[in-house]
Amino acid sequence: MRNFNPSYYSPEVEALYYREYKREDGHPDFEYSRRKFAELDIEERIRSSLIKDALDRMKVHYKRSSMPTNTRISIENKPFISEGKYHFEKRKTPKLSKEEISTPEARNSTYETPKTKPRRSIPIKKIIGVILAIVIIGAFLWFSPFLNLLQNNSFSPKNYSHEELVNYTLSLINYDRNGLVTNPNGTIHMWVLRIGEQYPQNVSLSSVGSAQQHADDMLKNHYFSHWDTNGYKPYVRYTLFGGNGSVAENIAWQSASSSFDAKEAIESLEWQMMEEDSQWDWGHRDNIIESFHNKVSIGIAYDSNNLYLVEDFEDDYIAWSTLTRSSIEVIMDGTIMKSGLSISNVAIYYDKIANLTAQQLANAPYSGSYGFGTFVGMAVPSGWQSPEGITITARTWSQTGQSFQIDFDLSPAFAQFGKGIYTLCLITESNEFLTSFSVWN
Numbered sequence: 001m002r003n004f005n006p007s008y009y010s011p012e013v014e015a016l017y018y019r020e021y022k023r024e025d026g027h028p029d030f031e032y033s034r035r036k037f038a039e040l041d042i043e044e045r046i047r048s049s050l051i052k053d054a055l056d057r058m059k060v061h062y063k064r065s066s067m068p069t070n071t072r073i074s075i076e077n078k079p080f081i082s083e084g085k086y087h088f089e090k091r092k093t094p095k096l097s098k099e100e101i102s103t104p105e106a107r108n109s110t111y112e113t114p115k116t117k118p119r120r121s122i123p124i125k126k127i128i129g130v131i132l133a134i135v136i137i138g139a140f141l142w143f144s145p146f147l148n149l150l151q152n153n154s155f156s157p158k159n160y161s162h163e164e165l166v167n168y169t170l171s172l173i174n175y176d177r178n179g180l181v182t183n184p185n186g187t188i189h190m191w192v193l194r195i196g197e198q199y200p201q202n203v204s205l206s207s208v209g210s211a212q213q214h215a216d217d218m219l220k221n222h223y224f225s226h227w228d229t230n231g232y233k234p235y236v237r238y239t240l241f242g243g244n245g246s247v248a249e250n251i252a253w254q255s256a257s258s259s260f261d262a263k264e265a266i267e268s269l270e271w272q273m274m275e276e277d278s279q280w281d282w283g284h285r286d287n288i289i290e291s292f293h294n295k296v297s298i299g300i301a302y303d304s305n306n307l308y309l310v311e312d313f314e315d316d317y318i319a320w321s322t323l324t325r326s327s328i329e330v331i332m333d334g335t336i337m338k339s340g341l342s343i344s345n346v347a348i349y350y351d352k353i354a355n356l357t358a359q360q361l362a363n364a365p366y367s368g369s370y371g372f373g374t375f376v377g378m379a380v381p382s383g384w385q386s387p388e389g390i391t392i393t394a395r396t397w398s399q400t401g402q403s404f405q406i407d408f409d410l411s412p413a414f415a416q417f418g419k420g421i422y423t424l425c426l427i428t429e430s431n432e433f434l435t436s437f438s439v440w441n
Helices: 011-022 028-064 104-108 124-152 162-177 210-221 234-240 262-275 283-289 411-417
Strands: 080-083 086-089 180-182 188-190 246-255 295-302 306-315 318-326 329-336 343-351 374-380 390-393 396-400 403-409 421-428 437-440
Touching: 162 262, 162 283, 162 295, 162 306, 210 234, 210 246, 210 295, 210 306, 234 246, 234 306, 234 421, 234 437, 246 262, 246 283, 262 283, 262 295, 262 306, 283 306, 329 343, 329 421, 343 403, 343 411, 374 411, 390 403, 390 411, 411 421
Parallel strands: 374 390
Antiparallel strands: 080 086, 180 188, 246 306, 295 306, 318 329, 329 403, 343 374, 343 421, 396 403, 421 437
16 A cells, blocks of 8 residues: 555546545554655754754854955755655754754754855866867867778778688578577577477588689679579589589579678678578578588679679588499499488489570579479389389499499480480488589580
């Protein structure tokens, strides 16, 4: 009840409260409140009386003194503290009885007459000089960066080395793979695992240059696509630059009307691929956090108005003894460096190649996502059949532990589809792609 505030409630409750408050012999809590307020009022009246008497005494003292009438008195400021709604000047006051308080002498004895201090002259000229010096120095420091910018006639972005930007991108990717998404405002939040997901291992930086070549080509020729001007898809470029595993590509692009910070642009693009990827059915996000990826090739190319980012995620788990195609024969001989994987088949895809212009690359189907080309069929062990397309029975098919050897003839595929690029995907029984190796016919 003592902490009850009637203004927080309806007018009816407030009226009932004040009727009960004013009633004689009311609730004990109201009696307590009335007594407390009465005591505070008595203390305030006594305090006001003491202050009034002290002021009267000071007036009499000043009239009797020989001080000139134009002399000013400097009185020290005293701290004010608050006790409820009452504000008063805190002074040391001896405890007095009611009889002692009633006498003017006792009341006046609690206050000392303020002492006068000699008047000091203010060094106006020195103060003005110091202020002017501060203003001049401050103005020089404030405007000097702007003067440099005016001389350059533009705002220059920060200069980063290419290695610094690549390493920064790699750190963002591994943050994302560990569940720590970096927002454009600098904050970090955790992404929630789906059912059956687990936070994947970090990826290491690949030495394959396919991502950088594609970023440079997009900047040079002013387009944005997984295809390039040669008509090549990511897995074809990956093979051309020496990649012997399997690859899956993310690309992103930022265009601006003025200069920008390259690191901030990369951070924004990475965040969008993780958090605003519903348009692409979260394919970029899934590619970033795919647990089977163990490497990434990063490409970054930019000028004053555009930045292109390419991420070629790799599944590179085979130590190859032989991976060649001689005329129509393909030989795959190596050791799988990840335990528990058993090879099921070699899927074969076909792409017809043609040069493309920037205008063509801006339109469907080149402006969207990509996939492997036309499904041709499979190379399989003896006694197995491809569910679709042609079946090529391998001449040699063996796997002992993690080591394997496969040898087969591509001529049936060449005979059916003719000139073009054929991509060979070594697939495990658990449907992981160990290669995306392209050969030309």
